[in-house]
Amino acid sequence: MESRVLKTLEFDKIREIVAGYCTSSAGRTMIEKLVPVSDFEEVVRLLEEMDEGLAILRIRGNVPMGGISDVRPHAKRAQMGGMLSAFELMEIANTIRASRILRQFIEAIETDEEIEIPHFTAKKEAIPVLTGLEHEINACIDDNGHVVDSASGALRSIRQSLRMQEGRVREKLESYTRGKNAAKMLSDSIVTIRNDRYVIPVKAEYRSHYGGVIHDMSSSGQTLFIEPDAVVQANNEIRRLKMQEQEEIEKILLELSAKVQEIAHELFVLVAVLSEIDIILAKAKFGKAQKCTKPEVNDQGYIRLTKARHPLLPIDEAVANTIEFGKDITTIVITGPNTGGKTVTLKTVGLCTLMAQAGLPIPALDGSEVAVFESVYADIGDEQSIEQSLSTFSSHMVNIVDILQKYDDRSLLIFDELGSGTDPQEGAALAISILDEVHGRGARVMATTHYPELKAYGYNRPGVANASVEFNIDTLSPTYRLLIGVPGRSNAFEISKRLGLQERIIDRAKGFTGTDRGEVDSMIASLETSRVQSEKDAEETHEILLETEQLKRELEAKIADYDAMKEQLETKAKDKAKKIVEDARREAEAVISDLRAMRLNVGADVKEHELIEARKRLEGAAPTEAKKKVVKAKAAPRPLQVGDEVKVLSYGQKGTLIEKVSDQEWVVQIGILKMKLEQSGLEYVKPEKEKQPVISASVRGRDSYVKLELDLRGERYEDAILRTEKYLDDALLSNYHQVSIIHGKGTGALRKGIQQYLKNHSRVKSFRFGEAGEGGHGVTVVELK
The missing domain is CATH 3.40.50.300 (P-loop containing nucleotide triphosphate hydrolases)
Structure with missing residues (x-):
């Protein structure tokens, strides 16, 4: 592209803006030379690189590019055998460090599956690894560009001697500032430095008192900065040590410069790659700030x-x-x-x-x-x-x-x-x-x-x-x-009219333009009106379309959420039902196992076919995964009562009402399984012979039948305590001296709670765990007073 065209279209101003987003001088120099290219493949590559930079800025916010310097002149001078300064070596080390941090940053992005950055990966692979030189320079030069004591053993020794010698000189001169004549002969009680030598400020009239060398005087001539004879030799020693120090520093810098010379070519490549990345990110930052997009x-x-x-x-x-x-x-x-x-x-x-x-x-x-x-x-x-x-x-x-x-x-x-x-x-x-x-x-x-x-x-x-x-x-x-x-x-007539030009002048002017010109202007005005209206209609239609699409997306999302929630709830309900049945089956198996053990150990009269029948009844109690039809119970001839036999419609099994939980909920025992069920799912079953009315515990007599054991398995803690209290009252009324409370083994929480309650009961004489034939630790045997 011709430079005149770039200036005419103000491309040079765009370059200046983009250059402001560069973090390195090398990047800014390259941006100033940026020109459009005409090769199609190269344009595609440049735009893809910039788009990767935009993606990185969008995800990570920023890219670590600090500390990069254009060290190519330093590398060039090292190639020619020159000695680099400590500051120049520090810039080389900082640039290598910046490349290492940038490489690690790109590697971290590569592991992120959210974006792909093949062009940045290629740039990263092209960055030379010069970590060894970085460590060698950092071992000798600090962040301020000073050669450190540990750069060599000789330098450490020289600086130790130098500090000791300077301490002696200062101590000697400070003795003058503290002397009895100091206030009279010295302009100020301080030790200062002139021409790299330690001196004291002496009033001009007392110059002969201290002797030595005059290195400087004040602007008024009233104060002389004198190096007394007593410290001349010590100052000479300091000068000698400083010269040795400088020689050792130059030796260290020459050694480091020689190492830079060995990898000078890699430094050229390093700066070039870092500058390319800096330019890509500058383009991306410009696009982000100006709300631009990749075309x-x-x-x-x-x-x-x-x-x-x-x-x-x-x-x-x-x-x-x-x-x-x-x-x-x-x-x-x-x-x-x-x-x-x-x-x-x-x-x-x-x-x-x-x-x-x-x-x-x-x-x-x-x-x-x-x-x-x-x-x-x-x-x-x-x-x-x-x-x-x-x-x-x-x-x-x-x-x-x-x-x-x-x-x-x-x-x-x-x-x-x-x-x-x-x-x-x-x-x-x-x-x-x-x-x-x-x-x-x-x-x-x-x-x-x-x-x-x-x-x-x-x-x-x-x-x-x-x-x-x-x-x-x-x-x-x-x-x-x-x-x-x-x-x-042109709109000249309309503008003139609105600005106040007389209509007769405007009409005369229209006559000079001719009929064809007027018709053309009328046609153009009509086209403009139609164009504006069509664009307005198109914008309104587009907005309605966007709103419709948004509503459609929201509706589809809600339907998807509803279906997912429905499926989740169905799965959760099925899993819960299966878990309840599995827990009941395991408990039943434990009961059957205990019954068999009792039959073998103590000869309990329990038949095997009765055990098989109990297991079949339990398996039949398992709920199906889906109930196609809800069956409602027929109206009972009288209100349901504790002890009534009922049919559980949802399972097709018969059971006995054990306890009324609420107006619409009962505890039903189906075989050895106890379940809480809604009254609407229970149907009263008339017994073959009318049962005796149930007598409440409050009016039960001494001859009423009370079992010798109380089964609390599956009960909640509060319900178990209430049933235990009621059972002990009934047992005492029946003159029982010993009863058994079956609480099961489980986690032991129910057992501990029952035994704690027994400790505080006034009519409990003692209690113990059951023997092997009595149920072991799943039963507590209670002796009553």
Whole structure:
């Protein structure tokens, strides 16, 4: 690309902004040389690298690039055998350290599956590993660029001697400042340094008292800085040690410089790679700050910029326009009055093209697309600030002639005010002829003009479209919105009328323009009105479509959540039911095992077929995974009571009511299994012989039947204590001296609670665990008073 075109389209200003985002001087230097490229594959690579940088900034927020210096001059001097300073060596070590931190940062991102960064991975692999040199320099030079004592044994020894000698000199001179005559003979009681030698400030009239060498005097001449004879030799020793120190430091620096010389080429590569990464991240930071996006690119000359704005205008002030051409339409002619924004539109298209071909994001919405051109040419001049004369026309024509000699069908041509600066009729004719020439050779062209003769140019030539910049008659100002397909009009009569020009003058002027001109302006006005209305309708339709799509997505999400929740609840209910049955089955197996043990050990009269029947009844009590139909119980002939036999409809089994929990809930015993069930799922079963009425515990007599054992397995703690209290009262009324409480083994919580209650019961004489034949630790045998 020609440098004149880059300046005309203000690409140089974009480079200055991007350079401000670089963190290294080498990166800024390279950005200042950044130019668009015309190779399609390279443009694709540059944009992909920049897009990876945007992704990294979006995920990680920032990239560690601090501490990078352009150490190539240092490496070059080391190659030539020169000695590097401690500060220069420190810069080399810091740059190597920065590359190591950056490499680790990229490796950490590579393990993150959220983004892929193949281009950054390739850059990382190209970074030379120079950690050894970094450690050697850091072992000799600190962060302030000073050679440390531990750089060599000789340097440590020299500096120790130097500090001791300086201490002696200061001690000797401080004895003078503390002497009895110090207040009279010294200007100040301090020890200072002049010409790298320790001295004391002596009043001029007492100079002979101390003797020695005068190194300096005050501006008034009243104070002399004297090195007394007593410390001259000590100061000489300090000077000698400092010279030795400097010689040893130079020796260390030469050794380190020689090591830099060995890897100078790797340092050149290191700085180049770090600078490339710095440039990529600077482009990404620019795109993030300016709200730019990565465009798609093609080599077919097609441009589609969606809501594009000029990148040098403030974001909140720039008017965004959608511009599309390059396929069926290859030439756009923008007509209309001056100061309407035509030139800004041309620069926006040209600048976005140059930015994309330089690997920069463009100020347009996602989905925008630009073409990669072999060359971009522009002839743009501010007509409002240039005196209209033959020289102006000549300067424009010289530029246009040069463009016509260089362009081809893979060029983008931008003409501002084509044919201006000369006679209107001749200028319009030249503009039409030039447009015919460049359009006929297949170039992509955007041109502006205020000649009325070009308003019909796009209507009788295929591949050409008219356009204009919208003007608001009510506010007498342009809106800067581009209207493709509608030619511009001057609006001179409307503006003059609103500004107060008499209507008779305006009417006379309209008569001079002719009927055809008036009809054309009326047609353009009608087109503008229709265009504005259609765009308004399109925006409203688009908003309704977006709202509908959003509602659809929300509804689909809610349906998906409902289905997931439903499935989760069904699965949870099934798992809970299975767990209840499994727990009951295990408990039953334990009971059956205990019964068998009792039969074997103590000869209990329990039949095997009774055990098998109990197990079958238990298995039949398992709930099915899904109940197709809810069966309601028939109305009972009387209210249900404790001891009634009922049919459990959900399981198809018979059971006995043990306890009423609430008005609508009962504890039912099915075989050896106890369950809490709703009364609506229970059906009263009339016994073959009417049972005796149930007698409550409060009125039970001495002859009432009370079992010798109480089974509390499966009970909650509070319910178990209540049942134990009631059972002991019944047992005492029945004159039992010994009873058994079956609480099971389990976690032991129920057993501990029962035995704690027994300790505090006034009628309990003692209690113990059951013997092997009595149930072991699952039973507590209680002896009553």
